Amino acid sequence: MLKTLKTSFALLGCMVALPVLAQQQDIKLPPQATEFWEPVPRKVTPGAQNHLPPNDAIVIFDGKNLDNFVSAASGGPAEWTVNNGAITVVPRKGDIQTKQGFGDMQLHIEWAAPTVIKGEGQGRGNSGIFLMGLYEVQVLDSYESRTYSNGQAASIYKQHPPLVNATKAPGEWNTYDIFFTAPKFNADGMLVAPARVTVVHNGILVQHNVELKGPTEYIGIPNYKAHANELPIKLQDHGDLVSFRNIWVRKL
Template structure:
């Protein structure tokens, strides 16, 4: 078996010969020279359906209780309504957050705007998935309601509009699959790598590895501030009866 070390040596030799003699096209390598067998990707069992949690996921909400969430306001038990396998915002009870903290992650979450349609724009089925409590992916009834493009459903709020509007009708379940890379800071608190996010909305790519400009700001320009490598994510109480279900996370 050719080890990774041997492969790297072979590549180095080939590069040296190529640079020295300009004859890379004449050098023949065995196929094994570019193969490696370690590490072996670990095996994961997939769910029976595409939206089911895989075996290595952390299931945060399976429809039965809110034990994995607390109030953002005072860390008391989350007080949203749980019924028929989903949780629904209870207005005035405030945002809720995960007990567990996360950094780089794959997040799956499903949401539905209220069946009783009220309001327009930002006043229509408004909530949000706020990663690390700072970086918001907008939840909104954008099915047939116009608002500013970087504030509609699946936008990185006030930063990037979605590539397309894939929102389903009120009462139907939307899915977000969010792939998040947390920002990096050096020991002096300076940003060394911005956060990145990819969002798939109902199976459609709507945010393609965009670099976040900083934490979400409703007013003003976002600016990074050094923070922990892992933090809870938040579900927003914006006063509308938005529902959520089937929430799971994979650490990356």
């Protein structure tokens, strides 16, 4: 009986060792075994400079007119001004938004705080870029003005502060390159995947694939509610003479 048990344990030991030995053996494959040739990535022609739109971009504002925007409140004509290739907020005329809706996207947009400095914190050079009209990337003169960290320039407003403060001086042009993944909902309106965003501010990574907790809320806790797969981009009238230029989008 003892001899039988010893034999059984020996066999069991061999069986346990076999997978380990198999894992340690090199698998000999030719290089071609891990190559694939389809699908072929489509060709995109970059802009002459990195801040200029590639040939597959949708140009929202090219410095000429507001034809691609409407009033966010009324749906009528956008009432901001266009001068020297830039859009400038007209206080109390309200937010403006794109006529076209977007979901997953790469957004390039440049902005400048007013040169006439007034106010402090949230009262200085305040505006915002609302992805899908709901999720705000903050625009603010944070060059030499303190405010709450999750409300300064390049923050995901009231959710994520930027990793660093890369804001340029008032009157100088800031660049945001925003990579946005829209939230996904099932047929019952339940959240399947939250929105995520990466922001590069003046060439510096300031938001690294952060998860959004829901639409932007000034007061209260964000909470997702099902919405369309594509919605307009909104620019905020917060009462300050903030300017925008060179706005283009690539759908992802």
